[in-house]
Amino acid sequence: MVLHEPDHFEPPLNFFAALGRRILLACRNTGRGTVILLQAIWALRFMLSRRNRREVLMQLFVTGIKSLGVLTVVAMFTGMILALQTGLELRRYGQEVNIGTLVCTSMVREMGPFMTALVIAASVGSAIAAQLATMTVSEEIAALEVMSIDPVRFLVMPRLAALLIMMPMLTVYTNILGVVGGAIVGWTQLDVPMSAYFDNAIQYVRNKDLYVGLFKAAVFGAIIAGVACQQGFQATEGAVGVGIATRRSVVISFLTILAVGYMITRLFYA
Amino acid sequence: MKRDQIRETSIEVTVGAFMFMILLALGTFTIILSRQKLFQPTLYYTVRFDNVMGLREGDNVYVRGVAVGRVRDIRVERTGVLVRLTLQQPLGLHENYKIEVVPSSLLGGRELHIEEGDPARPRVPEGTVLVGRSPVSLLDEATRMIASIRSTLEEGGVLENVRQAVSNLNVIIARIERGEGTLGRLVKDEAVYEDIRSITADLRSVADRIERGEGSLGRLLADDGKVYEDLRQIAANLRKTSDDLANGKGILGKLISEEDATYEDLKQSVAAIRDVVEGLKRGEGTLGKLLKETEVYEELKQGLRELRATIDDYRETAPITTFSSIFLGAF
Incomplete structure (x- = not known):
């Protein structure tokens, strides 16, 4: 049961009443989202079933392959900007050869998962929210429930599976392109030879950094799926509601990704 | 239907290829970052x-x-x-x-x-x-070094000396600012500046002349090398002369040599000359009388006059005497 009656509240009496209502609604929506996410995680055991396999494959394709274009540009420029900014500063101290370490560490630990999550939240997450919101306002979800088809298993689980699988994969892709972008800037702008850059790049990066980054990406994938699906199922008021759900999905995903990213970093490195 | 199947297959292949490549890259990175070299003993x-x-x-x-x-x-x-x-x-x-x-x-x-x-x-x-x-620890070393420097500055009196030096410097600067002393006048007085400028201009003019090879110094520095050769020759001669003097060669060398024989000879000669001169002064001897007594001078003068007359007579009679001698000698 993912659908609920639309919210109809009397106008708040004062500022504090409005604030309290917002906090309560945020808690409720978080709860609903968490429940949907947990249900979807539980439903992952049906991921490879004949009925779901095709949908999972489609979602893997949409999430992974169709995002490669924008992700390529974002990853390359992230690495290039990192290399240029740090390289120009390091050049003042004659240490520009160390940009390899800085770019690789930044990309693997933080920027890779973070940039991937932002791109996916903005493209795939918003698409999921819009699609589910449209289905909700056109009562397709209600129809599924009437037909005893679990919308979570049928709609959410494939998307969650695709994001859980593809986010780490796309993060590896982003990391590689980011480091290569940094190398290009190092070579062309800062006169750092490619060999020195890559020697330096792997100097201080550990497997732990790589896998914590991938874990972070998987968590971000779950967040994007959970937030997008919850916002989609909660959409009301027709086309306007779809727009609101899409916008909220992106905003909430961004904020949650930032906060959770900090917590994971603190958990593993602090 | 068939078209859908082809599309689905192509999606499967694409997703599979992508995941295969990413997993391969991940495996490679894992090996690289673990710094393990496969197929090599550890x-x-x-x-x-x-x-x-x-x-x-x-x-x-x-x-x-x-x-x-x-x-x-x-x-x-x-x-x-x-x-x-x-x-x-x-x-x-x-x-x-x-x-x-x-x-x-x-x-x-x-x-x-x-x-x-x-x-x-x-x-x-x-x-x-x-x-x-x-x-x-570089930080510990740096801290220790700073403590050492501070100790040297404070306990070794260096800081006090520096303070005193700065104080003196302030006094000097104040005097200069007031235009006191040579340096003060140099800083304050326009005339000194003008003098220096004039000197500089003169020096530049001299330098230009030297560069053009004018004057003795200019010729000396000129490229033809003639003056230099002359000077070198002079220097060589002077060296040879000084060597001779040092080796006691020549009269001057003997005089300045450490041996006293020449000096003694010279001294005795001078003493002998002095005796002769004193005898002459006293009118002793023929030369002394000649210097002192007028009669001798007159007699000598008369004698010389007579001698000249005799010579003149002889000159006049010489051809006749010669002819007579030849003529008579033939017989």
Whole structure:
């Protein structure tokens, strides 16, 4: 049961009443989202079933392959900007050869998962929210429930599976392109030879950094799926509601990704 | 239907290929970042330190500047810190080997440096727990150095001297600002500046003339080398003369030589001359009388006059006498 009656509240009496209502609604929506996410995680055991396999494959394709274009540009420029900014500063101290370490560490630990999550939240997450919101306002979800088809298993689980699988994969892709972008800037702008850059790049990066980054990406994938699906199922008021759900999905995903990213970093490195 | 199947197959292939490539890249990175070299034997060494100053697992191990392995694990024990190293090549350590933890860069990080020691010394047996030197903390060293400098400045009186010097400098600067003293006038007085400018202009003019080869100095510095050759010749002559003098050659050399014989001779000659002159002054001897007595002079004058007359007579009669001699001689 993912659908609920639309919210109809009397106008708040004062500022504090409005604030309290917002906090309560945020808690409720978080709860609903968490429940949907947990249900979807539980439903992952049906991921490879004949009925779901095709949908999972489609979602893997949409999430992974169709995002490669924008992700390529974002990853390359992230690495290039990192290399240029740090390289120009390091050049003042004659240490520009160390940009390899800085770019690789930044990309693997933080920027890779973070940039991937932002791109996916903005493209795939918003698409999921819009699609589910449209289905909700056109009562397709209600129809599924009437037909005893679990919308979570049928709609959410494939998307969650695709994001859980593809986010780490796309993060590896982003990391590689980011480091290569940094190398290009190092070579062309800062006169750092490619060999020195890559020697330096792997100097201080550990497997732990790589896998914590991938874990972070998987968590971000779950967040994007959970937030997008919850916002989609909660959409009301027709086309306007779809727009609101899409916008909220992106905003909430961004904020949650930032906060959770900090917590994971603190958990593993602090 | 068939079209859908083809599309689905192409999606499957695309997704599969992408995931295969990414997993391959991930595996490669995992191997690279774990610093493990496959198909190469790994050697283990254990080093005991008192303190490893933040050395971490995975830090590089260098032998003569070449990365040969990694720090595998670090254990704190009662007797110190045991660091286990994995190396890709064996170490040939000798008894005076050196193993130390050093900062890898100014940005942080540590690495292990190994010096194998003098080959003339005995080898360290394999399997020995090696002993590492306690690392030097640059921060501690810097702090100690600053404390030392401060102590020198404050207790050694350097600071007081500097303070006094600065005070004196302030007084000097104040005097200069007031235009006192030579330096003050130099700074304040426009006339001095004008003089200096004039001197500079003159010097420049002189320099120009010298450069053009004008005047003695200019000719001296000119490129033809004639004056230089002359001067060199003069210098050579002077050297030869001074050598002769030094060697006691010539009259002047003999005079200034350490031998007194010439000097004594000269002294006696001068004394003899002085005696002669004094005798002449006193009118002694023929020359003295000639100088002192007028009669002798008159007689000498008369005698000379008569001698000239005799010579004149002889000159007049000489042809006749010669002819007569020849004529009479024929018979």
